[in-house]
Amino acid sequence: MASKPAEILPILIAPDPVLKAPARPVATEDNDAIRVLLPRMFATMYRAPGIGLAAPQVGIGLRVAVIDLMPDEKPQPFALINPEIIAVSTELATREEGCLSLPKQYADVTRPAMVKVRYLDAHGARQEIEADGLLATCLQHEIDHLNGVLFVDHISALKRNMIMRRLAKDMRVLREEAAGR
Numbered sequence: 693m694a695s696k697p698a699e700i701l702p703i704l705i706a707p708d709p710v711l712k713a714p715a716r717p718v719a720t721e722d723n724d725a726i727r728v729l730l731p732r733m734f735a736t737m738y739r740a741p742g743i744g745l746a747a748p749q750v751g752i753g754l755r756v757a758v759i760d761l762m763p764d765e766k767p768q769p770f771a772l773i774n775p776e777i778i779a780v781s782t783e784l785a786t787r788e789e790g791c792l793s794l795p796k797q798y799a800d801v802t803r804p805a806m807v808k809v810r811y812l813d814a815h816g817a818r819q820e821i822e823a824d825g826l827l828a829t830c831l832q833h834e835i836d837h838l839n840g841v842l843f844v845d846h847i848s849a850l851k852r853n854m855i856m857r858r859l860a861k862d863m864r865v866l867r868e869e870a871a872g873r
């Protein structure tokens with residue numbers, strides 16, 4: 693019997709207030725909800741397409757994120773439940789970031805180059821991962837979402853305002869196009 697594909701969830705666009713609200717830790721009683729949510733989050737991320745998605749981006753205030761950097765174009769999905777950064781390097785790295793909640797907007801963000809993250813996987817098993825490069829950036833970006841922080845919160849107010857204005861304009865044009873159809 694073929695399982696039916698997971699439902700694609702709508703992605704909230706900044707400045708939606710849900711994106712600014714800290715998410716709550718997942719508890720045992722959330723297990724059934726998580727089992728349904730994870731495949732939907734992966735399906736939504738792959739469809740977008742993106743390399744990471746946090747639950748608040750689909751309107752769910754739980755500390756859950758999914759990541760897949762697709763190394764060599766092959767899927768390598770990570771589900772992170774209640775992830776915590778437990779160590780960071782003093783060395784910093786700057787990388788251009790984007791976000792599915794700020795479509796087509798990019799900015800250079802400086803963060804610790806290496807991080808160690810503790811989390812529960814999709815089976816509830818405790819895991820630890822040490823990452824550098826793109827994965828380190830992605831982990832910090834997704835964990836930020838669980839704290840109500842967006843990548844634009846790491847850049848100057850001047851650049852942030854420019855991006856938010858451009859995004860608002862893009863969204864207005866899209867809405868007008870949709871209404872005119």
Ligand SMILES: [Zn+2]
Nearest residue numbers: 790791792793
């Ligand atoms: Zn994001």
